[in-house]
Amino acid sequence: MDIKLGYIILYVENIEKSITFYRDMLGFPVKMQVESYTEFDTGATTLAINTRESVRNLTDLPIPSGKRTEQTSEIGLVTEDVEGLIEQLRSQDVPILLEPVQKPWGQTVAYVSDPDGHFIEICSPIT
The missing domain is CATH 3.10.180.10 (2,3-Dihydroxybiphenyl 1,2-Dioxygenase, domain 1)
Structure with missing residues (x-):
């Protein structure tokens, strides 16, 4: 299958x-x-x-x-320029839930919210 x-x-x-x-x-x-x-x-x-x-x-x-306040899932969007996309979204008043941070495994990760409160992870590719 x-x-x-x-x-x-x-x-x-x-x-x-x-x-x-x-x-x-x-x-x-x-x-x-x-x-x-x-x-x-x-x-x-x-x-x-x-x-x-x-x-x-x-x-x-x-x-x-x-709008949902509890979360049980997220969408992951991968980009080479996490910081740039976060700044673009910030300038459009998109709620930034977590500023870009580098994870121990080398990936940069940030979180935003869409109009319905869905969590969206903005992250760099895992190398």
């Missing part, structure tokens, strides 16, 4: 704010958009967003409303 990660879908409250964040602030091109579902071209794995309301209507799953 051959399994690969195809996409990640984040549930959001405000689709316009989230599109602005991922497309305009992080620079991911929109790959596809159908109603409230939007996919971004991020490389090998697609990042998608959809409204919590839409997912509830489509699936009947118990998707909670509102």
Whole structure:
């Protein structure tokens, strides 16, 4: 059996704010958009967003409303220029949760928050 990660879908409250964040602030091109579902071209794995309301209507799953304050996952975005991306996001008033730090294994890591409170790790490649 051959399994690969195809996409990640984040549930959001405000689709316009989230599109602005991922497309305009992080620079991911929109790959596809159908109603409230939007996919971004991020490389090998697609990042998608959809409204919590839409997912509830489509699936009947118990998707909670509102910005989440508890976290059980994060998205990792890899860049050669962690500090530069953090400064760019800071200038656009993106909440910086953790300033860039170098880990003992040599990787530089920082954390930001998207409009719905999802944690996003901005990190250098692991060498």
